[in-house]
Amino acid sequence: MEERFWTEGADGARHMTAENGVIVFPYPAGILHGADVWREKNVAQRWRSVEMSERYISIQDKIAILAYSVAADRGDEPTYEALCTSTYLKDDDTWLRLTHQQTLVD
Template sequence: MTEAEFWKMEEKYWTGGSDYARSVTRDDAVFVFPYPAGILNAEASMKGLDGAVPWRSVTFHDRSFTHQGPVAVLAYKAHAEREGEATFVALCASTYVDDGDGWRLMSHQQTPAAIAEAGA
């Protein structure tokens, strides 16, 4: 896959809904979300998507991309919007692996920008 295709996949991960997320997430994936969610396995993270208000849009800033063999890492600052909520701004990282069934998410982490900036 090209770098542009990885970024499109990441955008769809945010906006494509729970069915899409399930289709491209490994069963042993790990998620690190802001409190109170915390560290979740794939099953718990996917359950959290059920019934959640979907992200209407997301834009990526300060992009970083690394691809070595069957592993790709995307790091970025996300600005995501949901209906009726303030824009969510976070520093994020996603790791994808090509496990023989195509590229699938192995790990995703989010740190709210306000927390990241407070620690600077």
């Protein structure tokens, strides 16, 4: 599910994100929430390939926390490398992403 956020673009991500979700991108995008998330150009762009490693998941009742390292490629730009975390809430039978954060790897 997390990989789909990277590869399906904003429309797919919007359906899997809580209405009051918060996303933190590296500068200059910064902290985005509400409708601002979907106006940010970095959310709308799809990645051609995504490789996740160092995956960690912690699930407590209806909350799941994911942490991972990602290397994403669009083909026409250098590989994007970041450390990421996402928090999900299980609402009925659906997992919705509440937060997502990316820290660039130098």
